[in-house]
Amino acid sequence: MIERTTGDTRAPIEDDRCASPPTRRVVDIVALLASAPEPLPVATIADRLDIARATATAVLAELDSAGWVVRVPRRGYRIGSAMAGLADPSLPPGVGDILAALAAETGCGATLSRISPDWLTVLEVRHGPDRVVPGIPVGHRIPLQFPAGAGVMPWRSASEQNAWLRTAPGADRHIAGALLSLVRDRGVALFRPRADDTGMVDLLADLLTAAGTELLQSNLRTRALRQLFALTSRPFTKAELDSDATLPLSYLAAPVFDGSGTAAYEVQLGPLRAATTTSERDAYIRATRAAAEAITAAARPRG
Template sequence: MPDRSASPPTRRVIDIVSLLAASTQPISVAGIAERLDIARATATAVLTELDSAGWVGREPNRGYTIGPALAGLHGPSLPHGLGDTLAALAARTGCGATFSRIEPDRLTVLDVRHGTDRVVPGIPVGHRIPLRFPAGASVMPWRSASEQNTWTATAAGADRRTAGSLLGLVRERGVAVFRPRVDDAGMVDLLADLLGAVGTELLQPHLRTRALRQLATLTSRPFSRDELDSDDALPLSYLAAPVFDATGTAAFEVQLGPLRTEAPKAERDEYISATLDAARELSAALAAGRSGMVG
């Protein structure tokens, strides 16, 4: 029978995700194509995109299962009211906020709320990035020594020395704070404005990835202890605080993105306070066993 869906390509995605979600075992490309009565080439093309987004995972035997990004969006390990907490954080600060799962080898974005003061398109929900310095800095002080050593080893040059001191500072303050390098502040402002004007959804995937990677690179210099305590107005990129699950593991992080070329100390302190409050609220929800769907 002809496909009467208003959008056959979208229907294929829905059918494949639904099939994998209902299966307790990995399914091969041939098996998916056979069960859904679609061409193997079509199934392969859809699975390739889903795998890139983290919505499906590929097992060693070449079978596919639901991936970490999609499982994280609907899994029982997420705190109830997550969306409400992020929305409140964004409203309180006017900045975009994200919630991510931190695994030993990757960071996966699970929820995003845009700010009101300056809408800067960021990494989309389901996006995965390798866990390399400084990504994941907010949780690393509470991870095992082997994970810390692996993470520190990803830092290059002078950043290798910074990584060690950053772990101590984050454990002491409970938050990781980042800024652009002095020479990059103007470029950060320009790139953020361009992304906000164009919209990352209008960019081709490879251009979006390059733009977001460049923005992340330009904004990832950790604040030092002296800078955190300074009364001077300083550039401010992002803040991140750990969220602890029911076992006490720092499994997630809340990230806030002011992307300010100049932030007075009072504003920086408020951003830090707001981020920590949101992280504590989510940790408390997980500790109480109140988990469920993203709110």
């Protein structure tokens, strides 16, 4: 802000050199809700921050979709659980460095996500030199439905496993149970595009990378991410993993265990390659598991 003098009245005006006003509004709304003892209506938020109600509504809708705020019917908005997770105190130091080393070794984007009973939430992202992880910002979350979370599900409780298996669509139910055993045996989940979708996967990934997800409208980004996930989320079968065939490879996910021994997080690697050899897939598996094991080791209590 700078001030302009008009007679005896000093009126604040916006300085074009200041930081982005839209970004400032997001920060102010989050800070206000974080300090509020109870949910606040849109009208109250707008009045306290001296912004238009339409602006407050638009910002809150975006924050709600990310889980940073939660709408309480007839009461307003409060801070969301995903917001606290962005600075999860249980995460060990050095996570970013481990993911950066994984991305540098493989040339692929790498992420760390927390797996809660209902959501997969991205906590850390490191882009690879060859292709950024398209559309996966910190704080992004998706419902925990098959096959999301497959990297940790074999080590979760029977009730969580059963609830997760029930989310599998009919066409995938015959492989859902087998996937749990396969991931437990291999220590990693691998996914590939669904049949004949490889070309569309490459197109979507390249478009998201070229445009930069920060530049896309929120609704378009969400639609593109959902479509990309749907196209790339067919789990590998044991026969495919044991074969010598050249196969497409979308993502890998390996479990990370917290200090209490719970499989609470996933390391995810995104090659998004239309063709990989057995040796290339094995190299991705080794690198992903090694990163997950390094984070697990860092999470262990120090004696």
